[in-house]
Amino acid sequence: MENNNCFKVDENLRHIAFIMDGNGRWAKMRGMSRPEGHKVGVKVFEHIANTCFDFGLEAVTFYAFSTENWKRPPAEIKTIMNLLARYLEVCGDDLVKREVRFRVLGDKDGLNDNLREKINSLEQRTAHFRKTLNVAINYGGRDEIVHACKKLVDEGREINKENLSLALYTEDCIDPDLVVRTAGEKRLSNFLLWQASYAELYFTDTLWPDFSDEDLILAIKEFYRRRRRYGGL
Ligand code: IPE
Ligand code: IPE
Ligand code: MG
Numbered sequence: 432m433e434n435n436n437c438f439k440v441d442e443n444l445r446h447i448a449f450i451m452d453g454n455g456r457w458a459k460m461r462g463m464s465r466p467e468g469h470k471v472g473v474k475v476f477e478h479i480a481n482t483c484f485d486f487g488l489e490a491v492t493f494y495a496f497s498t499e500n501w502k503r504p505p506a507e508i509k510t511i512m513n514l515l516a517r518y519l520e521v522c523g524d525d526l527v528k529r530e531v532r533f534r535v536l537g538d539k540d541g542l543n544d545n546l547r548e549k550i551n552s553l554e555q556r557t558a559h560f561r562k563t564l565n566v567a568i569n570y571g572g573r574d575e576i577v578h579a580c581k582k583l584v585d586e587g588r589e590i591n592k593e594n595l596s597l598a599l600y601t602e603d604c605i606d607p608d609l610v611v612r613t614a615g616e617k618r619l620s621n622f623l624l625w626q627a628s629y630a631e632l633y634f635t636d637t638l639w640p641d642f643s644d645e646d647l648i649l650a651i652k653e654f655y656r657r658r659r660r661y662g663g664l
Pocket of ligand 1: 453496614
């Protein structure tokens with residue numbers, strides 16, 4: 432096993448985005464309830480975020496709740512929202528200590544007041560830091576692009592690539608170099624449709640609650656074996 436403390440990325444890998452999938456299957460395999468899977472999933476999210484910054488990543492994004500996840504049973508949605516609210520209550524000091532900016536990607540108007548206030552307060556508290564932790568909540572890539580277009584129209588600004596990029600929920604955040612999806616599904620499920628245009632995609636069968644530093648290192652090593660051509664030769 433690697434000495435994880437010595438593992439560092441370089442300027443070719445600045446941003447990793449994670450589609451954290453498989454919490455439900457992980458719980459089911461253990462005869463546990465789906466909420467139990469989400470509870471462990473949040474712990475793994477916190478750990479992997481810290482590992483990413485220890486490895487030298489500048490930005491890390493986690494897909495926590497999609498615009499389509501409202502189709503799930505109300506009790507499961509409530510569990511996920513409560514877990515996110517609890518995370519927001521406790522993570523502030525640690526993010527400040529680590530000098531990490533927290534940002535939610537998604538339509539915050541669709542969230543309950545309590546969650547939205549906690550998000551706004553943490554975003555303001557950490558807004559001056561450079562390293563970025565994005566958490567996608569009530570996020571959909573199509574929704575985001577429509578929202579950005581409407582914003583530009585409302586402001587009377589030209590719709591071009593530069594303006595549109597900055598009007599997305601990610602604002603000035605660099606695009607992901609690598610998108611990692613756990614739990615075996617090979618699709619984007621409406622995640623970062625604009626930003627991931629040239630991201631390398633990495634799929635693993637590992638379920639999110641089992642995703643470890645070693646799994647992350649495997650993904651990073653695979654990234655460094657890829658050759659990014661951006662349409663050139
Ligand atoms: C990912 O795990 C978490 C969310 C989408 C909120 P799932 O809950 O989708 O887990 P599976 O895919 O059912 O196993
Ligand atoms: C994608 O996972 C959304 C998140 C990880 C938050 P889903 O489990 O919702 O995706 P599908 O339904 O398998 O496409
Ligand atoms: Mg899933």
